Amino acid sequence: MKVGVADTTFSRFDYAPVVLKVLLQSKPKVVIERYTVPGIKDLPVACKRLFKAKCDIVIACGMVGKMPIDKQCSHEASLGLQAVQLSEGKHIMEVFVHMDEAKNDKELAEICEDRARKHAQNALMLLFDQKQMQRRAGTGRRQGKDDVGTLKI
Amino acid sequence: MKVGVADTTFSRFDYAPVVLKVLLQSKPKVVIERYTVPGIKDLPVACKRLFKAKCDIVIACGMVGKMPIDKQCSHEASLGLQAVQLSEGKHIMEVFVHMDEAKNDKELAEICEDRARKHAQNALMLLFDQKQMQRRAGTGRRQGKDDVGTLKI
Amino acid sequence: MKVGVADTTFSRFDYAPVVLKVLLQSKPKVVIERYTVPGIKDLPVACKRLFKAKCDIVIACGMVGKMPIDKQCSHEASLGLQAVQLSEGKHIMEVFVHMDEAKNDKELAEICEDRARKHAQNALMLLFDQKQMQRRAGTGRRQGKDDVGTLKI
Amino acid sequence: MKVGVADTTFSRFDYAPVVLKVLLQSKPKVVIERYTVPGIKDLPVACKRLFKAKCDIVIACGMVGKMPIDKQCSHEASLGLQAVQLSEGKHIMEVFVHMDEAKNDKELAEICEDRARKHAQNALMLLFDQKQMQRRAGTGRRQGKDDVGTLKI
Amino acid sequence: MKVGVADTTFSRFDYAPVVLKVLLQSKPKVVIERYTVPGIKDLPVACKRLFKAKCDIVIACGMVGKMPIDKQCSHEASLGLQAVQLSEGKHIMEVFVHMDEAKNDKELAEICEDRARKHAQNALMLLFDQKQMQRRAGTGRRQGKDDVGTLKI
Numbered sequence: 001m002k003v004g005v006a007d008t009t010f011s012r013f014d015y016a017p018v019v020l021k022v023l024l025q026s027k028p029k030v031v032i033e034r035y036t037v038p039g040i041k042d043l044p045v046a047c048k049r050l051f052k053a054k055c056d057i058v059i060a061c062g063m064v065g066k067m068p069i070d071k072q073c074s075h076e077a078s079l080g081l082q083a084v085q086l087s088e089g090k091h092i093m094e095v096f097v098h099m100d101e102a103k104n105d106k107e108l109a110e111i112c113e114d115r116a117r118k119h120a121q122n123a124l125m126l127l128f129d130q131k132q133m134q135r136r137a138g139t140g141r142r143q144g145k146d147d148v149g150t151l152k153i
Numbered sequence: 154m155k156v157g158v159a160d161t162t163f164s165r166f167d168y169a170p171v172v173l174k175v176l177l178q179s180k181p182k183v184v185i186e187r188y189t190v191p192g193i194k195d196l197p198v199a200c201k202r203l204f205k206a207k208c209d210i211v212i213a214c215g216m217v218g219k220m221p222i223d224k225q226c227s228h229e230a231s232l233g234l235q236a237v238q239l240s241e242g243k244h245i246m247e248v249f250v251h252m253d254e255a256k257n258d259k260e261l262a263e264i265c266e267d268r269a270r271k272h273a274q275n276a277l278m279l280l281f282d283q284k285q286m287q288r289r290a291g292t293g294r295r296q297g298k299d300d301v302g303t304l305k306i
Numbered sequence: 307m308k309v310g311v312a313d314t315t316f317s318r319f320d321y322a323p324v325v326l327k328v329l330l331q332s333k334p335k336v337v338i339e340r341y342t343v344p345g346i347k348d349l350p351v352a353c354k355r356l357f358k359a360k361c362d363i364v365i366a367c368g369m370v371g372k373m374p375i376d377k378q379c380s381h382e383a384s385l386g387l388q389a390v391q392l393s394e395g396k397h398i399m400e401v402f403v404h405m406d407e408a409k410n411d412k413e414l415a416e417i418c419e420d421r422a423r424k425h426a427q428n429a430l431m432l433l434f435d436q437k438q439m440q441r442r443a444g445t446g447r448r449q450g451k452d453d454v455g456t457l458k459i
Numbered sequence: 460m461k462v463g464v465a466d467t468t469f470s471r472f473d474y475a476p477v478v479l480k481v482l483l484q485s486k487p488k489v490v491i492e493r494y495t496v497p498g499i500k501d502l503p504v505a506c507k508r509l510f511k512a513k514c515d516i517v518i519a520c521g522m523v524g525k526m527p528i529d530k531q532c533s534h535e536a537s538l539g540l541q542a543v544q545l546s547e548g549k550h551i552m553e554v555f556v557h558m559d560e561a562k563n564d565k566e567l568a569e570i571c572e573d574r575a576r577k578h579a580q581n582a583l584m585l586l587f588d589q590k591q592m593q594r595r596a597g598t599g600r601r602q603g604k605d606d607v608g609t610l611k612i
Numbered sequence: 613m614k615v616g617v618a619d620t621t622f623s624r625f626d627y628a629p630v631v632l633k634v635l636l637q638s639k640p641k642v643v644i645e646r647y648t649v650p651g652i653k654d655l656p657v658a659c660k661r662l663f664k665a666k667c668d669i670v671i672a673c674g675m676v677g678k679m680p681i682d683k684q685c686s687h688e689a690s691l692g693l694q695a696v697q698l699s700e701g702k703h704i705m706e707v708f709v710h711m712d713e714a715k716n717d718k719e720l721a722e723i724c725e726d727r728a729r730k731h732a733q734n735a736l737m738l739l740f741d742q743k744q745m746q747r748r749a750g751t752g753r754r755q756g757k758d759d760v761g762t763l764k765i
Contacts, residue, residue, distance in 0.1 A: 007749045007750065008750075009745065009748040009749055010753055011749070011750045011752070012752040012760060012763045013750050015749075016750070034746060035742070036746040036748070037703070037745070038731070038745075038753065038755070041690070041706060042703060042705075044698055048697075048698055049701060052701065069683075071221075071222075071225070072686075072690075074225075075225055075687075076690045076691055076694055078225075079691065079694065080697075080698060082229055082232065082233040082236070083236070083694070083698055085197065085198045085201075085233075086236055087698070089198065089201050089202060089205065091190070091195060091198050093191070093195075098222060105763045108763060109763045112763075119191070126190065130188070130189065133162065133190070133191075134169075136189070137160045137162055137164070137167055137168075137169060137189045138162075138165065138166055139162055139165075140163070140164070140165040141163055141191065142163070148165060150167065151165045151166050151261060151265075152258050153258055153259045153262045228378055228381075228382070231347070231379075231382045235347070235350060235385065235386040236389070238351045238386075239350055239354055239389055239390060239393070242351065242358065243351065244343070244351050246344070246348075247347060251375060272344070275344045279343065283342065286342040286343070286344075287322075287342040289315040289342070290313045290315055290317070290320055290321075291314075291315075291317050291319050292315055292318075293316070293317070293318040294316055294344065296344070302318065304411045304414060304415045304418075305411050377528075377531070380531075381535070384500070384535045385535055385538065388503060388539040389542070391503065391504045392503055392543060392546070395507050397496070397501060399497070399501075400500060404528060425497070432497075439468065439496070440475075440495040442468040443467065443468055443470070443473055443474075444468075444471065444474065444475070445468060445471075445473075446469070446470070446471040447469055447497065449497070454471060456471055456473065457471045457564045457568045457571075530680075530684070534687075537653070537684075537685075538688055538691065541656060541688055541691065541692040541695070542695070544656065544657045545656055545692060545699070548661060548664065550649070552650070552654075553653060557681060581650045589647070589648065592621065592649070593646060595621040595648070596619045596620065596626055596627075596628060596648045597619065597621075597623050597624065597625055597626025597627065598621055598624075598626075599622070599623070599624040600622055602650070607624060608624065609625070610625050610720060610721045610724075611717050612721045
């Protein structure tokens with residue numbers, strides 16, 4: 001199996017080391033290919049090219065600014081990622097962190113690290129362990145913050 | 154006939170037992186295939202794969218957070234589900250519940266249960282009983298809450 | 307020529323009798339096929355299937371709730387209807403009525419009836435009388451309310 | 460070369476005479492085909508059909524109401540026009556005028572006339588004179604109002 | 613390698629000289645093809661045609677007005693650019709400047725110049741130097757303003 005990692009020069013956090021650390025511990029082993037682009041709106045083509053290079057799944061990492069135009073860009077990027085996924089029939093784990101999710105740089109970096117790590121794990125689970133994924137259905141898992149659990153009724 | 158059930162680990166409600174209970178009572182009997190993914194934006198590819206596995210209809214269950222970014226995600230997921238449906242020419246019953254639809258966990262779970270159950274019934278009706286569906290046209294049916302009926306004039 | 311009629315169980319108004327009344331008076335005569343689905347987001351696939359069943363045009367009737375999420379749903383449904391129309395190269399008359407267009411049930415039903423009737427007439431005009439359609443260009447025609455006429459200058 | 464002209468019965472301004480006047484003065488001469496539909500959301504299929512009838516470019520004229528739902532419709536229509544253009548690899552000049560662009564009927568008609576005339580000229584320039592188009596790059600051209608010129612620095 | 617440059621007559625800034633200056637200094641040399649259109653919504657077809665003319669990447673330059681309708685247009689243009697990129701599997705550098713990004717004409721021109729220059733450099737880096745692009749991942753690069761750097765933690 002081959003896993004693509006796409007990221008951007010716009011981001012203020014370097015996701016690749018976090019993602020690669022998870023992927024390198026994968027059993028069974030996976031081949032990794034990386035592709036860096038300027039910003040999130042360049043990620044869909046990057047993913048398209050990674051799939052063309054025989055990736056089975058891609059982890060797309062980006063950061064989103066605080067202005068309304070940045071939100072619009074993230075929406076356009078996400079729609080592009082949807083289109084790529086559907087034309088390929090393969091998953092892209094979207095690791096997008098919005099700069100207004102955190103109160104300061106430290107918290108922002110922690111969100112980035114947590115979301116990237118957990119989605120790298122999700123990518124491997126989608127590739128190798130659908131049974132484990134199904135056991136987690138409806139359990140309130142979160143990436144970038146703590147899990148919230150199943151509804152208490 | 155084969156029915157796909159797609160759900161997420163993000164959701165705080167476990168839809169699958171509700172949906173499966175309805176599907177297992179179907180006459181004629183249906184074959185069921187399940188696929189779990191991390192979040193709602195991963196559901197379109199899940200549905201695509203379930204259709205590739207010969208499903209005739211898919212029930213896609215997800216939960217949507219309370220923040221504006223969550224609304225954006227649900228919009229992107231829904232557009233992805235539209236694209237899958239049109240490329241396949243087959244229906245996906247979208248069982249999405251927004252966390253701000255309810256005042257507390259108990260009410261939220263009730264909405265989830267009601268919507269999932271009724272849309273599982275709708276899926277079977279679309280597969281097996283278009284006549285019954287047509288008799289219900291214009292009768293104000295709701296999933297997740299009580300029916301509201303035809304306009305009183 | 308064959309005309310499809312798609313409608314929903316969500317709607318509180320039963321559009322089909324209004325539409326069928328117009329279609330049955332068509333000269334030349336048209337064949338009619340109907341397809342009912344749960345809600346407006348299921349209409350694009352319904353239309354796709356009606357076109358596959360050799361319809362030359364489809365009238366898609368739905369009702370839209372009052373909440374922001376309902377507006378989002380109508381937007382997704384409309385984009386789906388656009389996609390179907392373009393892949394088929396054929397028209398869909400969208401008869402969508404928003405529940406907040408009217409002050410009460412009676413007015414809402416009147417809007418539904420007017421819009422359905424006029425768009426059924428538009429469907430027949432698109433099929434059989436482009437000359438008449440061109441004569442009406444720029445004349446401020448409305449469906450669901452009174453025509454407003456050409457700009458007074 | 461063949462130029463399509465698509466317009467609507469919803470519009471309160473009759474664009475066709477304005478557009479045809481420009482097109483009839485074209486050197487070299489162009490063949491013209493017209494197609495009228497009820498509203499702006501019917502324009503994408505109209506354009507699709509005009510391209511199928513061998514048009515090399517289409518001028519799509521519509522009017523947009525003042526309500527939020529009208530803005531949503533114009534967005535859906537514009538996305539449909541984008542899709543048609545990209546599937547054909549050919550331009551559509553979008554002559555959309557919003558009813559809230561003007562203070563009164565007279566001003567609205569003037570905007571319609573100006574925008575239709577200039578975009579008909581743009582259509583011919585795209586077909587026959589890319590050199591002239593390039594000379595105008597960055598010069599702040601406007602349709603529907605006066606040009607604003609290059610930035611003063 | 614061949615680089616396309618698409619721009620508009622709507623823009624109040626002439627991007628082409630800035631972009632061409634960077635491209636002409638490229639090592640290895642690149643062939644350049646230019647295409648000018650009226651506005652940003654015409655850019656997707658322009659890019660489509662530049663790719664058909666064998667361009668390997670396109671730089672699409674536009675200016676966005678201050679009104680809500682202008683924002684909607686930029687969103688539609690960007691979605692069109694996404695669609696072109698994905699159908700071609702090739703990058704488009706989107707050099708869009710919003711007129712409300714700056715306080716005055718001078719600042720607006722500076723943003724235009726900076727964004728166009730840096731994205732022309734990005735285009736060349738994507739074509740020729742993925743290693744350099746990867747070294748910049750997560751370093752907070754900006755086009756149109758100063759870089760903001762990696763998160764300080």
